[in-house]
Amino acid sequence: MNATKSMERGKLWLEGLAEHAAKTVMETPSVLEATVPLGDQGEVILALAVVADPASGFPRALHGEFGLEQAWAVAARIRQYVEEDATRSTRRPILAIVDTPGQAFGRVEEQQCISVACAAAVDAYIAARRAGHPLLTLIVGRAISGSFLAHGLQADRILAIEDDGVMMHAMSPQSIARITRRTLAEVTEQAASSMPMSYSIENAHRLGVVHTLIPGISAEAPTAANTSIVKEALSRALCEVREEAKNGVRDVDGVKDNPNRVATATVERLMREQWNLDDLA
Template sequence: MLFLKDSFVELNARNRAKAILDQGTFREIVGPFDGLESPHLVPQGIVPQSDDGVIVARGEIEGEPAVVISIEGNFQGGGIGEVSGAKIAGALELALRDQENGIRTRPVIVFDTGGVRLQEANYGLLAIAEIGAAIVALRQYVPVVGVIPGKIGCFGGMSIAAGLCSSLIMTREGRIGLNGPEVIEQEAGIEEFDSSDRRLIWNTIGGAQRFAAGFVDELVDDDISAIKEAIHRIFRKETVGSPRSSQVDVYRSFFASIDLSQPITPNKFRELWQQHIAGKGVHSPNSLQTGMNKDDEVESRGRTWFYALAHALKINKEVPSVLCADAMLGKEEVRYIAVVPNRHHRFYRVRHGEVGIEEGWTIAKYVREVIEADQHGKKRAIVAIVDVPSQAYGYHEELFGLHQACAAAVDAYATARLAGHPVIALIVGNAISGAFLAHGLQANCILALNDDHVNIHVMSKKSAARITRRTIEELEEATKKIPAMAYDVRSFATLGALHELIDGVNADIPQVQDIDKVCNRLIEAIQTARSSPRDLRNRLASKQAQKGREASILVRKKLAEQWK
């Protein structure tokens, strides 16, 4: 006798939330009748949706209070804009408030998303940083469960958010990766990744592969009951193991042991991972990257400002593309971290300063060293010097879980901030996409040089044009209506996330007076961070944010009114 399963994948976002919650307990908040549409789509000739593609549902899971956040992949590819992002971040923040008040609220996120909605660009980037911050804070109290059922999958910055979850459930129909196949092909060429090769895609980022390679906790059938039971199992556990985004030593030793001179197929990668976790793999790491002589160093603004500020005799170059040094800044002891180019990098898609596998996990290592060393003393400041052209676009990067490497860096910075370490980001060059999410966007305070070559955005113009089916000229025209779509730092400043835009500094060849000015601003930012809340709420309190992120503030207000 055949028993037909009830497909979870085929449900829309609202019905997925209903299916997860106990029968009869579903209550949607900030729903379609509240009329909170994205204000940024109509000016671009795009029809908005009254719930902006995100369902926030209150109810119960096994009799306990719960919130289910479900993303609708059929609207704008599940893209995260200002309103949808604020609904997700705001709901998680309220769940955190419940936990702090002794109300155990079970959070579940159903991912069906391509990442940032490119028509809202930096709005989505900021929202995803706030989602990540809320997940890291919330999971100290209760497991944050992520579900990736299928259809769209989970891509872009939201794959980093998924990588932060306490536990991740996936079906074989699901996919997860930082970069979508089409974007990799656009950025790196068809020889790197053929987006028409369906077998390649599923063998690289599909549910079965991700589970076998250790990036997913449970692989379940596309069945409502199976997914509900998997969620229940996680919440029933008295303790949940440490999230994989915090397991830095495990992953660093694994990736260091991989010999990239040999072809690494998906099957080979799974085999190596299984050997590693069984204690049968190579445990003495190879050199993470080929070392560099001083004459081999590639100039970049990140490198220039690292040396200008750190002026330390001892610089950690274990991974030559991630510079780390401790130095005094006035009366403050500071750890400086910068990602820089390495023309000899063994991952060839990371040779121009991109954030890749080793960069993400190494940033996490350097930040967690500070957390561990300072746990019983004064919390030293951490300064992320930001000049990152993007995350890496490559086959190996996706196969090896680039989203998880970036999640590790996000986790480390957020954990440091919550522990009381002032985390300051100084943007001196490019701050693009997942690289900026991993290295800079979790800071208490973000400073940026007011310079024409300081750019902040989600994606290169070529890829953004392809994904949105526009010409570059049409994209540039849209930036006149939507500042969040622009690349220049002055447009980004109107969104209210910058602590300060620093004028009058020679960004390429800083002189003594330039360095002194930046040092003084860093000292002030560190003092501000020490006396301010440890979360990211200040980003919505600035004068610029009151206008530039008005919808983000309104959504949170409505969520709070309807929460109980």
């Protein structure tokens, strides 16, 4: 995978889906937004992407990492969007376009509480979802570590392009190698043989984290036909979320029907039973 090209995927897909130039969010060059039309019903979705900013004042966030500026900008824009829709009968959807190598870890970031900034982004997404905004995520590159937790993981539906360089993990292989004191080759070998350790987006789908894989698409150089296919997938996902909301169905209920998440469903059931017993005591 060409690293330079991969850093451009967020903007590439944002503008490709929107069919117009993206604009900067909250005067933060590394956070872009655009409006994406979906379906034949005139539905419009607000799309957000975190991109590289070589001129950033924070050296740990030069290459598309999710840092202080990015977190606060994403949180502020979503809160603003929720407020704009406060009197609407139907809340407009939000799309997180994801390609980021991880959280911007550094001394300055820790001193200025990057954990609080990222938590603000998470809370904004949760607030939007609870207010009735359908949340979708499209992974076009890397969904790594705290960056994905803060931007993308809160969605009702997570979609991913099935292509080289599209990956998901809680930690970069370099970080795992440093922490475990193993070589990068050893970490890579372990990741290839263990599904929970895998960076493969296909395995993320098997584990149930990714709801929909979109095959046959070039993530780095999408054609007009590729963009159309992805738009159709997003439109279907949005219709599903709208239908679930109308029928009062919680999306997490689908865990029970996923054969790869039997243990998750069992733990959830036992926790709910224990919780209900405590309420009755």
